[in-house]
Amino acid sequence: MSVIEVSGLRKSYGSLSAVDGVDLTINQGEIFALLGPNGAGKTTTVEILEGFRKRDAGAVSVLGVDPSTTGARSRQFRDRIGIVLQSTSDAGDLSVLETISHFSGYYSRPRNVHEVMEAVGLTSKSKALVRTLSGGQRRRLDVALGIIGSPELLFLDEPTTGFDPEARRSFWALIEGLRISGTTILLTTHYLDEAEALADRVAVINKGQIIEVSTPKELGGRATAMARVQWKINDERKEELTTNPTETVSRLASQFDGDIPELQITRPSLEDIYLSMIGGAE
Amino acid sequence: MNIPSALNLGLRRGVLEIRQFARQRESVVFTMAFPIILLAIFGSVFKTTLAPGVTFSQYFVSGMIASGLVNTGFQQLAIIIPMEREFGTLKRLRGTPMPVTSYFIGKAILVVSSMLVQVALLLACGVLFFGVHLPTSSFKWLTFLWLIIIGSAASTALGIAFAAVPKSGRGASAVVSPVVIVLQFFSGVFFVFTDLPAWMQQVAAIFPLKWLTQGMRSVFLPDTFAAREVAGSWELSRIAIILLVWLGVGLFFSARTFKWSRE
Missing domain, CATH: 3.40.50.300 (P-loop containing nucleotide triphosphate hydrolases)
Structure with missing residues (x-):
């Protein structure tokens, strides 16, 4: 109603x-x-x-x-x-x-x-x-x-x-x-x-x-936006854009055999999306 | 259950207005003491007798009571309402089921009650310290009563109407106060009306304060003094008509121009 x-x-x-x-x-x-x-x-x-x-x-x-x-x-x-x-x-x-x-x-x-x-x-x-x-x-x-x-x-x-x-x-x-x-x-x-x-x-x-x-x-x-997976290897930052971060992470986990150094997974925040919408409308 | 009636809410607003006013101590003391201070000053400076049995204090008390109606009604409301508008108080009220009539009734109750306290204090001090005589006939007390009722009603309505004029809350006092002070001088509050220049008398005759003051003189001065009025009499029925016309003007404009918010 x-x-x-x-x-x-x-x-x-x-x-x-x-x-x-x-x-x-x-x-x-x-x-x-x-x-x-x-x-x-x-x-x-x-x-x-x-x-x-x-x-x-x-x-x-x-x-x-x-x-x-x-x-x-x-x-x-x-x-x-x-x-x-x-x-x-x-x-x-x-x-x-x-x-x-x-x-x-x-x-x-x-x-x-x-x-x-x-x-x-x-x-x-x-x-x-x-x-x-x-x-x-x-x-x-x-x-x-x-x-x-x-x-x-x-x-x-x-x-x-x-x-x-x-x-x-x-x-x-x-x-x-x-x-x-x-x-x-x-x-x-x-x-x-x-x-x-x-x-x-x-x-x-x-x-x-x-x-x-x-x-x-x-x-x-936002829900289907690409996730950004970031990690570090030999003091070098790496990142990958993916639709399936779980797959990337499990691949990395086996590659590192355990802990992935400085692992971060981010999706666009509501603010990122909003600003791009407002900016796009200008 | 139904929404409370406009009158019921108006009474509730009246109680609230009085409570709020009473808590602003400086403003209460000033409002109540100012006419008494003026009476003390003028009573001490002008020791003259205007006619047998009519001291300047006696003359001045009638003017101060009439001014009190203008101050507590017109002046107070034309300053407070623009401030309430600026502070967002009015917009908040506008969003509730309280009708504008109730808001007006509340203001009228505030005006009448502060007016009554002010008059009582002024008369008490006048009698105790400045040799002011109270009227003795019931006719004069009756005149006093209807002058206060119609006078404060007109003053309230005109104050609400004039509240549409000041652009900001802070500027309201600067717009309203000079209007009132000039009107007081023109209307024979501070001086004997018939001693004023003719043009000033004619301007004053357009506005209600001159008539209120004259009405109050009929209450506080002996009837022999009526001979010294412009028309040679108190003109009570003319006073009533003119005050009622101004009441109508005030009601018309307050209903038409009242604004809840600044846009």
């Missing part, structure tokens, strides 16, 4: 075409990552789906609703989605608990406030004023506000920008937890390893068009 259904989506700002014929289907319960350089049309696409922007052309259905709807139907639509935007930079004079409780009052079937605080790891900070939180803790609060209404669909906009590696890992674990609860997630990110760690499927967007939609493992023919 699809949660988001987009076809022929277009949006221009003056003479600049930001989104130029995007088609997209996102299924229930999946984590879908939208990748692309700045100005590729990522934000515009997502903001149209969130109902923040109006489209020029195309058909859009999110949870069976046209997100550009207004009035009472728009309220009902927003009751079913969660949006995690970039952090706000307001004075933060409310406590974590007060902020989450207040937002829970906006929804028809809010989650339990304490359960949500626990889920995002802010229970020990519940009485702390928002302005005393670290960047990572603020981001966790942003997620708490995004999921407090028990959304069927969650939008995550560059959730870990500015995080240190450890904070990112623990944030990913939090998102994994949401997957288990069956929430559909649309993620936009700059980080390829993030998409690889979290997403079931990724779409690469550039110049307002979707270049490819695939799993992170298969994007750009």
Whole structure:
């Protein structure tokens, strides 16, 4: 069952075409990552789906609703989605608990406030004023506000920008937890390893068009790309490109009779594939 | 279960707004103390009596209460809302099922409650330290009540409408404050209105502050003073009509021009 259904989506700002014929289907319960350089049309696409922007052309259905709807139907639509935007930079004079409780009052079937605080790891900070939180803790609060209404669909906009590696890992674990609860997630990110760690499927967007939609493992023919086997013999580096690295390695193993010096097998990373796709599109 | 009603959410927002405001201590102290400090300064500088039983302090208190309506409503909102827009607070709210009406109701509750505290403190200090007399007739208290209700409603609506004007949150104060200060001088808050040049009086008559100030004078000054007004009377019904028109203008523009984010 699809949660988001987009076809022929277009949006221009003056003479600049930001989104130029995007088609997209996102299924229930999946984590879908939208990748692309700045100005590729990522934000515009997502903001149209969130109902923040109006489209020029195309058909859009999110949870069976046209997100550009207004009035009472728009309220009902927003009751079913969660949006995690970039952090706000307001004075933060409310406590974590007060902020989450207040937002829970906006929804028809809010989650339990304490359960949500626990889920995002802010229970020990519940009485702390928002302005005393670290960047990572603020981001966790942003997620708490995004999921407090028990959304069927969650939008995550560059959730870990500015995080240190450890904070990112623990944030990913939090998102994994949401997957288990069956929430559909649309993620936009700059980080390829993030998409690889979290997403079931990724779409690469550039110049307002979707270049490819695939799993992170298969994007750009990655799964079938040649592997590079490297080793050392008499202080000399050797390498071989092969479709069957196992065969190469077992051949080398018998040749060396055991340990192969400085053996390395690499396949193109998602980043290599992505950069070649973006570069190829320029 | 249904989504909570706009009114219900508006009340919740009001409580939240007051809580947030109360936690910004410097701003609370300043907002509440500023009119009292001004009263102390003007009351000490101008020892003159304007008419039998009308000290300058008595005259000035009516102007300060009218200004208080403009400060807590128009000025405060026209500065805070552009900042909330810049900080991303509004965009976040836009993504929730909370309707814009609830946001406006919350702001109105903030304005009215901070207004009431400010007026109470100003009057208490005026009576205790500056020989200000409170009105004695119930008619005058009734006038006071409707002036505060319509005045703060108009001030709130115009503040939300004017919040569309400043381009950035940081620049908002620079755009809004001069407008308010000039208006105060023109509207007879600091000086006796009829002593002002005629052109200034005519400009002031377009805007609501002049009428609010005049209304407040009718509450705090003896009726004999009405003879010294421009029309020779308090003109209460004209005041009510003009304030209601401005309320309508404010509501119209705040509904039309309100922006959740900067684009």
